[in-house]
Amino acid sequence: MGVMTGTDRLRQITEAVCEAGSVGVAELARLTGASEMTIRRDLEVLAAQGVLQRYRGGARSLVLRGEGPPFALRSQEGLEAKRRIAAEAAALIADGESVVLDSGTTCLEVARALEGRRVTVMPLSLHAVNVLSGAPEVTLLVPGGRPRPAELALAGPLTEASLAALRFDTAVIGCCGLNAANGLTAYDLDDAAVKRAAIASSRRVIAVTEAAKLTRTALAHVAPVSALHAVVTDTAAPDEETARLTAAGTVVHRA
Amino acid sequence: MGVMTGTDRLRQITEAVCEAGSVGVAELARLTGASEMTIRRDLEVLAAQGVLQRYRGGARSLVLRGEGPPFALRSQEGLEAKRRIAAEAAALIADGESVVLDSGTTCLEVARALEGRRVTVMPLSLHAVNVLSGAPEVTLLVPGGRPRPAELALAGPLTEASLAALRFDTAVIGCCGLNAANGLTAYDLDDAAVKRAAIASSRRVIAVTEAAKLTRTALAHVAPVSALHAVVTDTAAPDEETARLTAAGTVVHRA
DNA sequence: GGCTTACGAACAAAAAAGTTGTTCGTTATG
């Protein structure tokens, strides 16, 4: 086996726990090659992130089906593809534009891609706010709201009021599911309401999404595909679905 | 001379540049005992913080008179006293209260003191937002607004709208100057407007300030002392001024 | 209640990350 960095082991543990439902400390130590003490420390971290629940001797999964995996994990998965998608989306934005930037890991990469650009950005997640607060070229606007733990996505009446008070050139929207049949969908109801408000306040809407989400549909409906002016996805996107999206009047970019 | 940590040298450089207006790289290297390469790296950092402007061969100060020193420096000065003041202020807040927390380094310490407490907090600075976003016990509310570089204090119409939409039990307000004659004053006009809005939305107002600020007065008037229900300062506060504050109807705590 | 097992604090060792100084090719400025 190769090297074992800390983050790598955390992912391995999370996977094992999610799959089996619950796993003992000794078993995880054997699986990862680390000592039991290290496993305990890891489990403490994951418990604090809300990924799993600790009990004496092991841990059980807390990740519900119908909800995505925790933020810290998703942000590492498919980073390569997300970066390419983000770069493509950033290229669609012209200097001087005002942009509302959705929450989620793909949009966080868009924030990184916008560092150093002369644009006005209102991010809907504190992660993106933190990235852009170090970028002197960017005019940063913070929306009000209540941040959801770990995800740090802002939602609630304050967020919707902030969006309603402004008009943007472009909205960059992430999603949990996107296809021609069901439109753009999200797991969280509050999140969906915020996305709708962001779309309503923008002249142009760009959806960013990994190819995997083109075959998924989540609980909350946000907008039909006809509301999206462009979709940026990666090269793994299946031809049939991109054809359907194009037929629905959207420009599809594959990065 | 004693040891020379990185932060220590940065403060030394900032002081020298502020005093002389502009200083050469070679001179700073002689002054600090570090190599020129290290000085260049330091100047790069300080330039990014907006403390100074780099030119070939040296740097000139960007810190205007009438404005305080940069955030990164202030946050280290008198940390001990600030912690005591913050602990005292946090003790005045009961569990379950809703609190609006002003920007500034002293209020940032109050945020740290509130970690783990069961309270609802709306901080007016992103630094405090970042501290409290890792505190699961705290219900965090983020106000909208435009963050000022480095300081990351939120201001502008979005901030004032967020404050106007809510009513708090307590406002914890920092200041640049505070005395019975001139009331509570701030350097920045936008900041002053936000402070006023925070006070207007709160039932109770606690001002936190180091003793040094009791002898200062800044540009923008925020509120008369009569609007403050309590002032928390440190033991270095001069008796005459605390007496005048008490006479004006404020409870003075010395931590 | 007594036995077993897991836990976590404390310390030591190891690994990773950050700092600093040196060298040297590149670039700005007079």
Place this chain on the structure above:
DNA sequence: CATAACGAACAACTTTTTTGTTCGTAAGCC
């Protein structure tokens, strides 16, 4: 064109973080 300053790259060093071990304590089980 000459000079001085700059900054990338590397190595030596320092600091911080991570990991494993030991051991006393406490939780669960019979």
